[in-house]
Amino acid sequence: MPVRVTPLPRRPDRFGPEELAALGRALDSNALWYWDNNRPTLVSKAMEAYAAKFGAPHAIATSSGTASLHVAVAASMIPAGSEVITTPITDIGTINAILLQNLIPVFAEVDPNTATPTPAHIEAAITERTKAVVVVHLSGFPCRVDEIADLCTRRGLTLIEDCAQALGATYKGKGVGHFGRFGCFSLNDQKHITSGEGGFVLAHSEADFYLCHNYADKYYDRHRKGVRLHGLAPNYRMSELDGAMATTQLPKLDAIVAKRRKLGDRLNRELGQIRGIIPQVNSPDAECSYFFYLLRIDETIITCSRKEFLSQLEDEGIPASGAYVPTPIYKSPYFQTKSFFPGGVWPAEVVAGRTYDYTAVQLPGAEKAVATGIQLYLNEGFEDTDIDDYIEAIKIVAGRNST
Numbered sequence: 001m002p003v004r005v006t007p008l009p010r011r012p013d014r015f016g017p018e019e020l021a022a023l024g025r026a027l028d029s030n031a032l033w034y035w036d037n038n039r040p041t042l043v044s045k046a047m048e049a050y051a052a053k054f055g056a057p058h059a060i061a062t063s064s065g066t067a068s069l070h071v072a073v074a075a076s077m078i079p080a081g082s083e084v085i086t087t088p089i090t091d092i093g094t095i096n097a098i099l100l101q102n103l104i105p106v107f108a109e110v111d112p113n114t115a116t117p118t119p120a121h122i123e124a125a126i127t128e129r130t131k132a133v134v135v136v137h138l139s140g141f142p143c144r145v146d147e148i149a150d151l152c153t154r155r156g157l158t159l160i161e162d163c164a165q166a167l168g169a170t171y172k173g174k175g176v177g178h179f180g181r182f183g184c185f186s187l188n189d190q191k192h193i194t195s196g197e198g199g200f201v202l203a204h205s206e207a208d209f210y211l212c213h214n215y216a217d218k219y220y221d222r223h224r225k226g227v228r229l230h231g232l233a234p235n236y237r238m239s240e241l242d243g244a245m246a247t248t249q250l251p252k253l254d255a256i257v258a259k260r261r262k263l264g265d266r267l268n269r270e271l272g273q274i275r276g277i278i279p280q281v282n283s284p285d286a287e288c289s290y291f292f293y294l295l296r297i298d299e300t301i302i303t304c305s306r307k308e309f310l311s312q313l314e315d316e317g318i319p320a321s322g323a324y325v326p327t328p329i330y331k332s333p334y335f336q337t338k339s340f341f342p343g344g345v346w347p348a349e350v351v352a353g354r355t356y357d358y359t360a361v362q363l364p365g366a367e368k369a370v371a372t373g374i375q376l377y378l379n380e381g382f383e384d385t386d387i388d389d390y391i392e393a394i395k396i397v398a399g400r401n402s403t
């Protein structure tokens with residue numbers, strides 16, 4: 001008999017009469033445009049609520065997590081052709097934000113046990129051309145961002161945090177998104193709470209607030225007028241429908257995080273006891289939001305391939321997949337061929353006056369993280385009995401395939 005014969009729980013209903021009423025109010029206003037000089041809009045009220053909730057002086061609405069990242073990279077005012085250090089295990093939005101601003105992504109090595117670069121890995125990737133670091137709190141597990149922030153201060157680098165998977169995560173008691181100059185979040189449908197599509201940036205100074213606002217809205221300086229069109233910026237505006245959703249969803253976040261944290265922390269503790277299994281989270285300083293659950297098989301103990309491990313889990317009724325990305329991002333086709341833009345020219349490289357060969361990049365830690373990682377699905381609708389099944393199935397498969 002397999003450990004489990006029923007499907008895993010789907011996400012509980014996320015939308016109710018509150019969302020419908022808020023959307024109705026947006027439509028009743030007869031305008032879905034986020035800006036009004038004379039009255040607060042639903043988007044501006046949403047951003048006040050988000051800034052207050054996350055304890056930042058300013059939150060800027062955008063149309064996606066990728067947009068939030070691009071806005072933050074642009075607002076960092078880094079000269080084209082400079083290098084930006086980041087991780088090869090992330091959503092592609094992190095990387096595209098760097099490429100779109102004509103900057104050069106440099107991939108740091110990764111600790112296979114956390115699937116995230118350590119401060120030392122980031123330091124080792126710094127050159128005289130480095131201007132910024134973009135860290136990712138992968139799966140909602142905060143990286144060692146305080147040490148990375150100190151490193152960036154010491155080396156004069158801008159730090160941007162990709163918190164898209166880490167809504168509600170904290171590190172050493174402080175919310176993610178507060179360690180760097182900018183904290184970037186997504187509110188797409190997959191995240192803990194959603195505005196449909198959307199995102200926001202946490203900024204910590206008034207100057208950065210205006211910069212982000214301008215980089216999210218074609219550099220029309222709607223607050224101050226005078227600096228209109230002083231830069232090149234896309235339209236990443238949030239609509240009033242998304243603003244209505246964002247405000248209505250925000251009060252639901254804490255319960256979602258609390259439930260996932262209870263389940264995820266238990267998985268962590270108990271999977272850590274199983275020989276051959278390495279849970280992603282092994283830091284008592286990290287309070288995770290558990291966007292998904294990441295673990296890794298220890299290939300010195302587990303004798304079967306990851307593929308075989310996944311297939312045996314499947315036989316036990318537990319669906320699972322590989323470690324978030326199929327390969328580290330530098331191995332993806334557009335990096336291997338540098339076909340970022342049509343026409344065979346990568347402008348950033350031309351400006352930099354040097355070439356970058358991503359086919360020569362070798363990061364064994366990142367490759368190990370990807371090759372041995374296993375992603376378990378997790379949501380706030382899970383109960384302890386579902387976690388029991390995860391633990392039981394992994395115990396059986398690991399036990400069957402250990403040295």
Ligand SMILES: *Cc1c(COP(=O)(O)O)cnc(C)c1O
Pocket residue numbers: 063064065066067090091092093094136162164165186187188198199
């Ligand atoms: C979701 C996500 C993004 C991008 O967000 P979109 O809203 O889909 O553009 C960026 N980085 C990470 C780590 C993400 O999980």
